[in-house]
Amino acid sequence: MKRFPYIPHTEEDIKEMMKVIGINDIKELYKDIPELFDGELNIPESKSEIEVKRELLELSKRTTNLENYAMFRGAGIYKHYVPSAVYQLSTKRNFLTAYTPYQAEVSQGTLQALYEFQTAICEITGMEVANSSMYDGGTAVAEAILMASRVNRKHKALVAKSIHPEYIEVSKTYTESQNIEIELIDYDEKTGKINLEDLKSKIDENTSSVVISYPNFFGIIENIKQIKEILPEKVLLIVNAYPIALGLLEAPGNLGADIVVGEGQSLGNYMSFGGPTFGFFASKQKYIRQMPGRIIGETIDADGKRGFVMVLQTREQHIRRARATSNICSNHALMAVIASVYLSIIGREGLKEIAYQNYQKAHYLAKKLIESEKFDPVFEGEFFNEFVIKPRFDLEVFNKKLLEEKYIGPLNLGKFFEDKKNYALFCSTELNTKEEIDYLISKVGEIDEIDF
Amino acid sequence: MKLIFEKDKSGRTAFSLPKLDVPETKIELEEELLRKKEPSLPQVHELEIVRHYNELERKNHSVDSGFYPLGSCTMKYNPMLNEEMANLFNNIHPYLEEEHIQGALELMYNLQKYLGEITGMDAVTLQPAAGAHGELTGMLIVRKYIEDNGYTNKTKVILPDSAHGTNPASAKMAGFDVVEVKSGPDGRVDLEEFKKVMDDSVAAIMLTNPNTLGLFEKDILEMAKLAHEHNALLYYDGANLNAIMGKVRPGDMGFDIVHLNLHKTFSTPHGMGGPGSGPVGVKEKLKDYLPKPIVDINEEGKYYLNYNIPKSIGRLRTFYGNFSVMVRAYTYILMMGKEGLKFASEMAVLNANYLRKKLEKEFKIAYNEICKHEFIIDGTFLKEYGVKTLDFAKRLLDYGIHPPTIYFPLIVHEAMMIEPTETESKEELDHFIDVMHKILEEAKTNPEILKEAPVNTPVRRLNETVANKQLKLRG
Numbered sequence: 001m002k003r004f005p006y007i008p009h010t011e012e013d014i015k016e017m018m019k020v021i022g023i024n025d026i027k028e029l030y031k032d033i034p035e036l037f038d039g040e041l042n043i044p045e046s047k048s049e050i051e052v053k054r055e056l057l058e059l060s061k062r063t064t065n066l067e068n069y070a071m072f073r074g075a076g077i078y079k080h081y082v083p084s085a086v087y088q089l090s091t092k093r094n095f096l097t098a099y100t101p102y103q104a105e106v107s108q109g110t111l112q113a114l115y116e117f118q119t120a121i122c123e124i125t126g127m128e129v130a131n132s133s134m135y136d137g138g139t140a141v142a143e144a145i146l147m148a149s150r151v152n153r154k155h156k157a158l159v160a161k162s163i164h165p166e167y168i169e170v171s172k173t174y175t176e177s178q179n180i181e182i183e184l185i186d187y188d189e190k191t192g193k194i195n196l197e198d199l200k201s202k203i204d205e206n207t208s209s210v211v212i213s214y215p216n217f218f219g220i221i222e223n224i225k226q227i228k229e230i231l232p233e234k235v236l237l238i239v240n241a242y243p244i245a246l247g248l249l250e251a252p253g254n255l256g257a258d259i260v261v262g263e264g265q266s267l268g269n270y271m272s273f274g275g276p277t278f279g280f281f282a283s284k285q286k287y288i289r290q291m292p293g294r295i296i297g298e299t300i301d302a303d304g305k306r307g308f309v310m311v312l313q314t315r316e317q318h319i320r321r322a323r324a325t326s327n328i329c330s331n332h333a334l335m336a337v338i339a340s341v342y343l344s345i346i347g348r349e350g351l352k353e354i355a356y357q358n359y360q361k362a363h364y365l366a367k368k369l370i371e372s373e374k375f376d377p378v379f380e381g382e383f384f385n386e387f388v389i390k391p392r393f394d395l396e397v398f399n400k401k402l403l404e405e406k407y408i409g410p411l412n413l414g415k416f417f418e419d420k421k422n423y424a425l426f427c428s429t430e431l432n433t434k435e436e437i438d439y440l441i442s443k444v445g446e447i448d449e450i451d452f
Numbered sequence: 453m454k455l456i457f458e459k460d461k462s463g464r465t466a467f468s469l470p471k472l473d474v475p476e477t478k479i480e481l482e483e484e485l486l487r488k489k490e491p492s493l494p495q496v497h498e499l500e501i502v503r504h505y506n507e508l509e510r511k512n513h514s515v516d517s518g519f520y521p522l523g524s525c526t527m528k529y530n531p532m533l534n535e536e537m538a539n540l541f542n543n544i545h546p547y548l549e550e551e552h553i554q555g556a557l558e559l560m561y562n563l564q565k566y567l568g569e570i571t572g573m574d575a576v577t578l579q580p581a582a583g584a585h586g587e588l589t590g591m592l593i594v595r596k597y598i599e600d601n602g603y604t605n606k607t608k609v610i611l612p613d614s615a616h617g618t619n620p621a622s623a624k625m626a627g628f629d630v631v632e633v634k635s636g637p638d639g640r641v642d643l644e645e646f647k648k649v650m651d652d653s654v655a656a657i658m659l660t661n662p663n664t665l666g667l668f669e670k671d672i673l674e675m676a677k678l679a680h681e682h683n684a685l686l687y688y689d690g691a692n693l694n695a696i697m698g699k700v701r702p703g704d705m706g707f708d709i710v711h712l713n714l715h716k717t718f719s720t721p722h723g724m725g726g727p728g729s730g731p732v733g734v735k736e737k738l739k740d741y742l743p744k745p746i747v748d749i750n751e752e753g754k755y756y757l758n759y760n761i762p763k764s765i766g767r768l769r770t771f772y773g774n775f776s777v778m779v780r781a782y783t784y785i786l787m788m789g790k791e792g793l794k795f796a797s798e799m800a801v802l803n804a805n806y807l808r809k810k811l812e813k814e815f816k817i818a819y820n821e822i823c824k825h826e827f828i829i830d831g832t833f834l835k836e837y838g839v840k841t842l843d844f845a846k847r848l849l850d851y852g853i854h855p856p857t858i859y860f861p862l863i864v865h866e867a868m869m870i871e872p873t874e875t876e877s878k879e880e881l882d883h884f885i886d887v888m889h890k891i892l893e894e895a896k897t898n899p900e901i902l903k904e905a906p907v908n909t910p911v912r913r914l915n916e917t918v919a920n921k922q923l924k925l926r927g
Contacts, residue, residue, distance in 0.1 A: 044790070311923065340456075
């Protein structure tokens with residue numbers, strides 16, 4: 001009998017157990033299944049740990065690990081510093097190998113960690129309540145649109161064209177079948193901010209929500225307050241926020257946001273090829289019963305001691321079934337806890353300092369690039385740590401050149417915007433040194449201009 | 453225990469950054485957009501944080517700390533190798549040029565292929581982030597398919613009354629009306645009842661097989677035939693796949709769409725409730741509806757992200773799904789191989805039946821016959837001792853065992869759903885059997901012990917009413 005490291009059964013065990021069941025052959029356990037399949041899967045035979053490791057190492061070698069790369073690309077996933085303690089603490093095996101806290105008494109670790117996560121999210125977004133995470137930033141936006149529609153029973157979402165293009169795609173996929181219409185709002189070609197006139201003209205009595213990003217996909221900081229002032233009272237303002245920026249920028253909750261969501265990857269999570277990450281989701285307390293996902297609340301035990309449980313479960317699919325606020329079941333609890341550990345480590349001062357450094361590094365980079373006279377500025381709006389500029393040369397050639405030096409250059413906006421081919425979306429974080437930035441600038445000098 | 457926020461002390465820190473090395477720029481931003489008040493994140497030192505999370509970790513039961521027979525959740529062991537392999541891919545950005553992500557794409561391509569083979573499906577997307585997310589993907593594919601074929605009258609999705617709650621919720625999110633079909637006295641979908649609800653207005657039928665009672669739907673071929681005669685699609689909820697790998701494939705049973713839960717069947721950690729990963733497989737005729745992108749290979753043997761899927765339902769999440777969960781599942785599949793996956797299923801079913809047999813004398817087993825990887829105790833008999841399934845479950849905690857899933861499926865009163873998985877040894881099962889009998893004895897002789905339970909846990913029984921009435925959702 002072939003043996004496997006994860007299966008403990010000995011031949012003797014199997015015999016004894018079969019005897020208890022009253023069968024002579026394992027096949028008898030499957031006798032109620034029609035003979036449809038010969039039982040020979042067309043996948044490789046089992047391998048040893050050494051062989052599997054070799055195979056995975058080989059695959060990883062053909063995938064560019066950015067650990068020792070200078071990174072100037074963001075566009076939704078960011079390379080921020082992850083303090084050593086974050087990973088070691090958040091991936092402890094009693095966190096990693098536990099499941100949904102269905103038995104609260106033996107899940108207080110999970111529950112308190114998620115309660116602390118909710119608290120931290122409320123603090124940085126300036127909102128009253130938060131859930132314990134969504135799948136990612138895109139699904140958080142989509143669910144926010146659905147939630148707004150449940151709140152005001154209106155069916156049109158006005159979504160800024162300047163939010164992450166993939167979030168728009170996800171939102172469309174999520175809402176189409178629920179008869180929610182998504183209409184896009186232009187951005188101002190001059191500032192890069194949402195076009196307020198366009199927004200005004202598209203608001204009607206069917207408008208449920210307005211979705212903007214803060215900063216937006218071009219890195220530009222939208223004026224939430226101005227946008228909120230335009231909106232009729234019943235229209236909900238959904239702000240998709242970049243949490244690192246909230247160390248510098250006013251909390252969306254203080255500027256009139258009704259729902260604040262966002263991609264949480266940058267809070268201590270690795271880039272992981274884009275997943276798993278997590279979405280955060282916060283709102284005003286009065287909308288709590290329309291919120292999707294798991295929510296953790298404080299309570300007391302039989303001795304009056306503080307403890308935590310899942311609350312408002314009657315909103316959820318396992319109770320409400322077809323009438324649930326969402327079908328979400330597994331969220332991204334581990335990623336949320338990673339964020340919670342991260343935020344505890346950096347603290348309020350750290351968040352402020354990281355945000356400040358991101359701003360400064362990106363502005364230094366932008367200034368130097370413009371000064372090189374090989375780039376033209378694109379938007380006038382103020383930016384945080386990402387910005388768009390237009391190179392006077394072929395961006396792909398430049399990026400290839402950078403790669404040879406272990407530098408990841410900017411994203412070519414042509415990937416998402418037909419009218420922005422060869423526009424560069426640069427990003428800089430606390431991890432970029434002045435030396436790196438200066439070196440990148442020196443590389444610009446080596447590139448020949450082409451007329452575009 | 454205190455919240456981390458309650459350990460805050462200004463002047464402390466667990467964090468340091470290099471000194472800003474670039475010349476400073478004055479921040480040019482409207483005053484109203486500048487943060488006035490710092491968020492109240494805690495200022496603590498590193499050792500405090502280490503102790504905080506150590507203490508929290510100790511308050512969790514996990515697969516690593518003990519038996520976790522949570523029915524329907526498949527809490528099998530999560531191999532250490534999986535974690536190490538996943539970490540190889542931590543520092544990969546999703547928007548790197550394709551020649552720099554060939555290894556990652558190859559892994560995804562192979563995983564798509566293997567999962568297609570295991571389920572008997574022709575094409576697979578790895579994009580969905582969890583099982584329920586996969587269900588939504590599947591239901592949206594159904595929707596697009598019926599629209600394309602002009603089946604304007606198809607508005608309903610049928611599912612059994614024993615279905616997971618995510619099934620009706622997902623069908624509803626995709627815009628369908630949900631029709632429940634009753635289970636028969638044998639715990640399977642009643643074929644006669646099924647015929648009554650099956651007509652041309654049905655877009656899809658959602659089933660898991662084996663079902664949530666751990667029983668194989670013996671009429672599946674007949675149901676599939678009926679469904680297809682009415683141009684309805686058959687959707688397979690893969691939550692229970694761990695019972696049948698290498699034994700029978702959903703695709704061969706007539707299913708058109710399948711979702712899998714990588715975190716269940718393929719040994720990836722459940723992470724306290726996520727991340728999961730919910731790949732969806734479909735038959736050839738539905739291939740063009742999959743979310744984009746999927747991973748393909750071209751004539752030169754280069755892997756690429758294929759966005760050219762004209763009928764695609766769109767995109768269900770950003771980037772490509774929970775990649776690092778995929779790495780873990782892929783590692784597991786390589787370790788187990790075709791014979792190991794089959795053996796895993798057999799041993800999962802063996803373990804479940806062993807427990808069932810050992811418990812049947814003293815406990816009332818709902819539908820007591822050969823089951824698949826899980827079975828259900830009907831706890832109504834506990835009433836005569838004045839206790840409930842909940843009390844019984846809480847007492848298990850005192851013995852260091854995570855209770856089975858309770859009060860699900862809804863069609864069994866006082867249900868206790870036991871799924872041991874293949875990674876538990878006979879010794880561990882025997883210990884569980886002893887504890888079950890011990891608690892039953894306590895119920896008979898001193899039921900107060902159960903009602904007072906748990907007593908050996910970090911907190912005693914928690915007051916859910918208070919938690920829901922006086923909502924306190926943040927520190």
